[in-house]
Amino acid sequence: MKSRENLIQFGLLIIALSTIVILLLIALFILKEGLPIILRVGIKGFICSTHWSPQQGQFGILAMIIGTAWITAGAILVSLPLSLSCAIYLSEFSTPKVRGTLKPIIELLAGIPSVVYGFMGMVILFPLIRNYLGGAGPSILTASVILGIMILPTITSIAIDSLQAVPHSYREGSLSLGATRWQTIRMVILPAAKTGILSGIILGIGRAVGETMAVIMIAGNSVIIPKSLLDPVRTLTANIALEMNYATGDHRQALFATGIVLFITIIILNIIAHTIARGGVEK
Amino acid sequence: MEYKIELVNLSVYYGDFHALRNINMQIGAKTITALIGPSGCGKSTMLRTINRINELIDGTRIEGKILIDQKDIYHPKTDILQLRKKAGMVFQRPNCFPLSVYDNITYGPRVHGIKKKAELDEIVEKSLRATWLWDELKEKMKKSALSLSLEYQQRLCIARVLALGSEIILLDEPCSALDPITTLRIEELLVELKKDYTIIIVTHNMQQAARVSNYSGYMLMGELVEVNETSKIFTSPQDKRTEDYITGRFG
Ligand SMILES: Nc1ncnc2c1ncn2[C@@H]1O[C@H](COP(=O)(O)OP(=O)(O)O)[C@@H](O)[C@H]1O
Ligand SMILES: [Mg+2]
Numbered sequence: 312m313k314s315r316e317n318l319i320q321f322g323l324l325i326i327a328l329s330t331i332v333i334l335l336l337i338a339l340f341i342l343k344e345g346l347p348i349i350l351r352v353g354i355k356g357f358i359c360s361t362h363w364s365p366q367q368g369q370f371g372i373l374a375m376i377i378g379t380a381w382i383t384a385g386a387i388l389v390s391l392p393l394s395l396s397c398a399i400y401l402s403e404f405s406t407p408k409v410r411g412t413l414k415p416i417i418e419l420l421a422g423i424p425s426v427v428y429g430f431m432g433m434v435i436l437f438p439l440i441r442n443y444l445g446g447a448g449p450s451i452l453t454a455s456v457i458l459g460i461m462i463l464p465t466i467t468s469i470a471i472d473s474l475q476a477v478p479h480s481y482r483e484g485s486l487s488l489g490a491t492r493w494q495t496i497r498m499v500i501l502p503a504a505k506t507g508i509l510s511g512i513i514l515g516i517g518r519a520v521g522e523t524m525a526v527i528m529i530a531g532n533s534v535i536i537p538k539s540l541l542d543p544v545r546t547l548t549a550n551i552a553l554e555m556n557y558a559t560g561d562h563r564q565a566l567f568a569t570g571i572v573l574f575i576t577i578i579i580l581n582i583i584a585h586t587i588a589r590g591g592v593e594k
Numbered sequence: 595m596e597y598k599i600e601l602v603n604l605s606v607y608y609g610d611f612h613a614l615r616n617i618n619m620q621i622g623a624k625t626i627t628a629l630i631g632p633s634g635c636g637k638s639t640m641l642r643t644i645n646r647i648n649e650l651i652d653g654t655r656i657e658g659k660i661l662i663d664q665k666d667i668y669h670p671k672t673d674i675l676q677l678r679k680k681a682g683m684v685f686q687r688p689n690c691f692p693l694s695v696y697d698n699i700t701y702g703p704r705v706h707g708i709k710k711k712a713e714l715d716e717i718v719e720k721s722l723r724a725t726w727l728w729d730e731l732k733e734k735m736k737k738s739a740l741s742l743s744l745e746y747q748q749r750l751c752i753a754r755v756l757a758l759g760s761e762i763i764l765l766d767e768p769c770s771a772l773d774p775i776t777t778l779r780i781e782e783l784l785v786e787l788k789k790d791y792t793i794i795i796v797t798h799n800m801q802q803a804a805r806v807s808n809y810s811g812y813m814l815m816g817e818l819v820e821v822n823e824t825s826k827i828f829t830s831p832q833d834k835r836t837e838d839y840i841t842g843r844f845g
Contacts, residue, residue, distance in 0.1 A: 484689040484751075487647045488758055489678035490705040498701065503692045 341574060345567030357568060363534045365554070365562035372569055374534045378451075378544030381537060382530060383519040385455025390462050390515060395508075397463075398470035403496055414471060421464040429528030432457040436529070446541035449531030454544075457525055462515040469514065473507025474500060510584040517580045520573065523548040547573050596664065598623040598792045599644065599762065603658035606639055608651070613639045615816040616658070621809070626784060626793040628803035628824065631813035631839070637796040638686075640813075641764040644794070645683045646674055662762070679706055681762040682755030687771050688747035690739035690754075695731055698739045698750055702758030721756040725749045725783060745776035752783070756791075763787065765795040769802065781806045800840065804828055812836045 349357050352370055360371025397417070401410045436456060437448030444452070477500050485495040501508075523546075531543020532553060545553075551566045551573075558566055599621040606614040614636045621627050629637045642648035644660060646667065660667050667677050679702070690698050699721055700714045708714060718735070722728040727749055739750055748768055755763055765784075769777040784793060784806050797803050803810050804824060811821035812835075820833045831837040 480685065480687065480689040481691055483647060487645050487678055487683040488702045488705065489675040494705045499691045
């Protein structure tokens with residue numbers, strides 16, 4: 312009996328370890344493929360140069376970094392007012408029944424394949440933006456709106472959980488002093504839920520930075536420094552996806568190096584999210 | 595004599611459950627009234643009904659009247675926010691907000707529209723002095739209130755109500771999370787505060803009722819069995835049920 316349990320335990324340990332090993336192997340593989348080119352052109356030459364022309368041997372990804380930053384910032388700007396209002400309504404004003412129905416539906420939005428979001432952007436947003444704002448359609452703005460909608464479920468769902476985790480005694484305490492519901496939300500509930508909401512936002516940023524398919528379809532993918540929100544841009548993820556299937560040699564390495572930059576960005580975001588969450592618990 | 599608070603044929607329901615049964619009680623200004631009785635008899639419900647916080651619970655309903663300064667607080671024209679300001683509440687467990695000491699105390703004044711820093715500073719000092727917290731906390735205004743000990747947190751909750759400008763303080767078993775020595779200190783504080791405030795304190799600790807209160811009411815299963823001067827309740831109760839409870843023969 313005992314030995315059988317030990318066996319099961321050992322098996323589970325092996326499986327758990329292999330997950331970690333696989334992750335490590337992927338990281339190592341990307342590093343091995345991408346690091347040489349970074350070392351050759353220098354971190355500065357790689358990250359701070361805007362010249363990306365693989366045929367001429369120029370591998371600067373600044374334009375893509377800027378494109379990613381713009382789209383991500385835009386997505387957060389689009390998403391935040393919506394997801395926060397939604398979370399505040401569902402947590403503080405709706406009945407538990409409404410909340411119980413709507414929250415899973417919102418979370419379901421996260422399950423829609425990103426190609427569908429990209430498609431929606433093409434058929435709905437392209438014409439709208441072309442007709443009312445100008446430009447061709449594919450742009451920072453289009454991608455920001457669509458990505459903003461894509462990260463809604465992540466931020467909303469985490470924000471609802473953080474608001475719901477605020478002890479009921481704070482609400483009662485505030486209302487019993489003659490505060491209105493809005494004052495209670497603004498002055499007590501939101502500050503108390505701040506850390507949770509922030510880590511939700513950071514996870515949302517992570518999703519936006521990592522999104523590929525939808526972005527390729529609607530961002531335009533030009534390697535340029537954008538001058539307006541209607542300009543097309545290329546993101547880091549799109550760069551890899553678009554060029555990987557024909558890249559060789561240094562070019563291929565440069566794409567892996569782009570992957571390293573993404574990998575590090577996501578790791579940093581996760582560390583920030585965890586630190587914030589932990590800080591919240593300690594308090 | 596004009597009473598500060600009057601309960602007139604007050605009944606409270608949770609759905610179909612009749613939690614307070616036809617309560618009649620008069621409370622004079624600047625007195626301490628203790629509500630005693632076994633758990634579940636409706637003491638908290640009574641306090642929460644006076645602050646009108648209880649109506650946030652779905653399905654509560656009241657019959658009868660509560661008058662404060664001769665005004666019916668359940669009249670449709672009553673300003674609930676002003677009422678809650680007038681009759682501030684201190685809960686069983688300290689519920690300081692996760693904000694600084696300063697922001698906790700100024701919370702009440704701020705939600706009621708006081709913005710001037712000088713005015714807020716003055717309120718803070720006054721209410722901290724009144725709760726004997728000034729010397730300990732004057733250097734710690736920016737610290738999180740949650741970093742304080744439970745006793746200080748509960749005193750801060752009392753200070754928060756004083757800062758609000760309340761005339762009535764409703765305390766729901768304010769010492770149940772505290773040890774005996776800190777409990778005595780809070781009791782001393784309450785006796786001091788009685789000079790300026792009308793206080794109702796719920797307690798299931800009879801010694802506490804005997805030590806702090808001028809009047810005591812004994813409640814049982816939603817009824818106010820008997821209310822009288824505290825010394826009379828404890829030495830010559832009129833009702834057999836009160837006597838049984840006082841002498842520990844309850845149940
Ligand atoms: N939210 C509620 N819903 C339904 N019944 C409640 C609720 N709160 C209290 N009660 C009932 O009302 C009665 C009085 O409760 P309470 O006022 O909390 O008593 P006490 O403070 O004297 O212990 C109890 O029987 C309790 O079960
Ligand atoms: Mg109670």
